[in-house]
Amino acid sequence: MRIFLSPPHQTGTELQFLQEALDSNYLAPTGPMLARFEAEIRERSGRANALALNTGTSAIHLAIRHLIDHRHPREDPRRPLVLASSLTFVASVAPAVQLGCEVRLIDAEHESWTMDPVLLSHALQEARSESRQVLCVVPTDLYGQRCDLKAIIGLCEPAGIPVLSDAAEAMGAKDLEPLSPRPWAEVYSFNGNKIITASAGGALVSDDDLLVHHARKLSMQAREDFPHYEHRELGYNYRMSNLLAAVGLAQLQKLDERVAQRRIVFEGYRQRLAQVPGITLMPEAAWNRCTRWLTVILVDEDAFGASPREIRKALEAAGIESRPMWKPLHAQPALAHLRFYDHGVADTLFQRGLCLPSGSALTDANLDEVCGIILGTR
């Protein structure tokens, strides 16, 4: 049977929650399951507001749109400036680019593979020297690992720059030292490949009432509070459906268990691969207990005797899915024109990295099989 990279892991209660949603007849982007789902996300995140949406990408889009409407001076002819991680999925920055922002990308640092605060500091200084106001900074958590948010917020807070934390890949991760202040807003994804899923979905959480109120309105075609349909601004159709919220709610009950299982999977790989010359595993940064959403290895081809590509091909031939790391955004043809604060980390990681099957239902026998094939490529 095929081994997938990160398949959904059902809890057994999805049907029960779905049945409840069907019985209520709220087959709509509103309803009691959606309200319960949002209440639980709010509680888990410890934030004042949570808004459930059809995707995580929509959450990023709405947050940036809100900032453009409320923070970007209308008289400024220059485009709003956004600083974002380069080593990530395209959805982290596509909404800002599509909304007409100038995005500048920041390389990763060695300790966590996430946004380098030193390079961010250079980018902020440069923006200051150009008299450019920064609309927001978007640091992206990577494969379950939190960014160095303490350092990043420490740079942004004194300048009043909002931090929009893209935590799509790190729901369930723990900051070991509570963040104070916390990021202005955070984004989660419940896409089918995430640690828990609603099959599709996302959420925006924040203590900023104005943001979440505005985002909620924008997510429902920006309808004003009138009996008829009145629109003073234009919005989107981005709300999560009550049925998908039922699936998400069932999944949310097991989030901590799923994190523990993913960490056990990582540990299984560590035991089998850590001593092998030429292979290293993704580090866990000191400031967090990451989720190990995906286990990632780095392969030094000379020391190991095979390349990440050869390993991926051998796994594929055995019906096992693995994937190269994110190709950094500065290297994407659609984004190659963006300014990039570079010190070569993301490019090296992309060349050497390989994401291994990491599903929370993976067995010891699965791990033996995957690692047997990896070692057999030498």
Ligand SMILES: Cc1ncc(COP(=O)(O)O)c(C=O)c1O
């Ligand atoms: C870092 C990151 N940001 C944003 C997203 C977008 O989430 P969604 O697929 O729910 O739109 C994803 C994943 O899908 C992601 O990995």
